[in-house]
Amino acid sequence: MRTTYWEKNLYELIRRTSISLPTDVENALKRARRLEAAGSSAQWAIDSMLSNAQQARAEERPLCSDTGTLIFYCRVPAGIDTNALSASIRAAVARATRDGYLRQNTVDAISGAKYRTNVAHASPVILFQHGARKTVDVRLVMKSASSENEGRQYSLPNNELGAGADLEGFRECILDAVLQSQTNGGGPAILGVCIGGDRATGYAHSKIQFLHKLGYTTRVKALGRLENAVLRDSRKLDIGPMGLGGKSALLDVHIGSLSRLPSSVFVSVSYMCWAFRRRGAVFGPGGGLKHWLY
Amino acid sequence: MPKSEPISLASPFTSEKVASLKLGRRVAIAGSLIACRGDALTALSADGVQLRRQRGLGLYHAAPLVVGRNGQWRVCSAGPSVSMRSESDLIALIERFRIHVVIGQGALGADMCRACAARSCVYLQTIGLAGVEVAQAIRSVTHANPARAAQEEDGPWMLEVEHIEAIVVIDANGKSLHRRAQLRTRRNMAALRSSGK
Numbered sequence: 001m002r003t004t005y006w007e008k009n010l011y012e013l014i015r016r017t018s019i020s021l022p023t024d025v026e027n028a029l030k031r032a033r034r035l036e037a038a039g040s041s042a043q044w045a046i047d048s049m050l051s052n053a054q055q056a057r058a059e060e061r062p063l064c065s066d067t068g069t070l071i072f073y074c075r076v077p078a079g080i081d082t083n084a085l086s087a088s089i090r091a092a093v094a095r096a097t098r099d100g101y102l103r104q105n106t107v108d109a110i111s112g113a114k115y116r117t118n119v120a121h122a123s124p125v126i127l128f129q130h131g132a133r134k135t136v137d138v139r140l141v142m143k144s145a146s147s148e149n150e151g152r153q154y155s156l157p158n159n160e161l162g163a164g165a166d167l168e169g170f171r172e173c174i175l176d177a178v179l180q181s182q183t184n185g186g187g188p189a190i191l192g193v194c195i196g197g198d199r200a201t202g203y204a205h206s207k208i209q210f211l212h213k214l215g216y217t218t219r220v221k222a223l224g225r226l227e228n229a230v231l232r233d234s235r236k237l238d239i240g241p242m243g244l245g246g247k248s249a250l251l252d253v254h255i256g257s258l259s260r261l262p263s264s265v266f267v268s269v270s271y272m273c274w275a276f277r278r279r280g281a282v283f284g285p286g287g288g289l290k291h292w293l294y
Numbered sequence: 295m296p297k298s299e300p301i302s303l304a305s306p307f308t309s310e311k312v313a314s315l316k317l318g319r320r321v322a323i324a325g326s327l328i329a330c331r332g333d334a335l336t337a338l339s340a341d342g343v344q345l346r347r348q349r350g351l352g353l354y355h356a357a358p359l360v361v362g363r364n365g366q367w368r369v370c371s372a373g374p375s376v377s378m379r380s381e382s383d384l385i386a387l388i389e390r391f392r393i394h395v396v397i398g399q400g401a402l403g404a405d406m407c408r409a410c411a412a413r414s415c416v417y418l419q420t421i422g423l424a425g426v427e428v429a430q431a432i433r434s435v436t437h438a439n440p441a442r443a444a445q446e447e448d449g450p451w452m453l454e455v456e457h458i459e460a461i462v463v464i465d466a467n468g469k470s471l472h473r474r475a476q477l478r479t480r481r482n483m484a485a486l487r488s489s490g491k
Contacts, residue, residue: 041318041320041461044459044461048421048427049421051427052421052427055426055427056371056425056426059426061370061371061425061426061429062359062371062425062426063371063425063426064373065356065357065358065359065370065371065372065373065425066373066375067359100359100361103371104447112333146376146399146400172487175486179480182476182479183400183475183476184376184378184399184400184401185400186399233486236482236486237479237482237483237486238475238478238479238482239479242419242421243400243401243472243475244471244475245475245478
């Protein structure tokens with residue numbers, strides 16, 4: 001494996017992710033802006049977000065100073081050296097941190113001591129999955145601390161919310177998550193939701209939903225209807241961007257599901273701020289760039 | 295609420311300047327700010343730490359992403375931090391340095407409302423995560439403790455800013471826009487529940 005080649009292209013992936021809001025997110029923000037009243041605080045907030053995104057791209061600066069957790073989703077063909085690929089990703093992260101595209105944003109769990117380059121035990125997060133293709137598909141999601149803190153997991157039935165273990169109950173939970181995060185999150189938000197699984201797989205699967213482009217509706221009909229119902233209802237709450245009031249509490253909701261135990265029903269909700277940094281690229285087995293994703 | 299042009303608010307920030315600011319008003323901040331977050335904020339709010347005292351500073355709850363060294367700094371990005379996590383430190387700083395303007399992200403609680411009312415302070419919200427916009431407005435940046443800047447990147451940084459737009463979310467009487475919004479959205483949620491069943 002030609003590690004220098006890999007490292008160079010992975011560095012570029014990180015750099016682009018940090019500075020450039022994906023087109024689907026930018027377009028969703030523009031659509032959200034049209035939902036809000038002219039001259040409202042909500043519209044002012046979205047204008048600031050859009051101009052921030054444009055300036056970040058034009059000046060090649062990090063879109064957001066909350067670098068967050070770097071999650072690399074890698075789909076690799078059989079036989080690829082995943083240790084070498086991990087090493088290249090870690091080297092690229094270290095370089096991007098030194099160059100100011102990433103903040104020094106990783107600390108020891110107990111002492112709080114800083115890691116200078118974001119490379120540490122379990123940082124960055126690198127997840128491998130084997131795929132049928134001969135190419136390597138690497139997608140990077142940068143998930144800020146302020147968004148991660150707004151994640152919520154519900155065990156159903158939930159008496160406090162009056163939510164049963166059915167579609168109506170799932171809707172109740174997701175709307176509660178929207179309500180709870182209204183003032184501290186960075187809305188308009190994108191929600192990744194998983195129905196089922198266990199406490200660990202539920203959250204993991206809710207985050208994988210962030211790989212879908214905004215505007216995508218799941219092909220599972222019951223969940224597709226749930227996605228639309230949540231989006232529609234969220235507009236009636238008058239939360240708006242940054243909790244300033246208005247219709248655009250959410251840009252989109254993606255809901256997936258996992259099989260579960262008969263007597264354990266989890267709804268796991270991961271929250272993503274408007275500064276949704278997600279990019280990807282497809283590489284040949286030697287690390288050559290085939291094309292960009294998103 | 296019609297929002298035409300923002301009201302200019304320049305340092306030194308005094309109780310007179312903030313007294314008449316109403317909830318939901320957009321303001322444009324200019325002048326001197328301390329930017330700080332996390333442990334650095336805690337340290338600053340403790341009595342042991344000295345800061346070259348300047349009257350009328352604003353407090354920006356943020357840690358700018360700064361590159362450079364030996365006093366030659368450049369701010370890449372400077373979005374606000376979620377302020378609820380540091381509420382008690384922010385209140386201690388308001389009292390210690392007689393601060394009348396705090397800029398942060400998200401809601402603050404009843405304690406901050408009381409502190410704002412008692413000390414004639416306003417809490418303003420900028421756009422969370424919009425780091426580049428704020429960075430653009432920064433004219434100069436220095437570290438309050440230059441020798442340790444590389445180690446203490448959470449601040450305190452001293453910023454001179456030209457134009458940062460924000461919205462008044464707690465006024466100098468201790469009224470909170472977020473508190474009102476929470477009551478309103480909960481009512482809306484209850485209405486949604488009763489209509490859905």
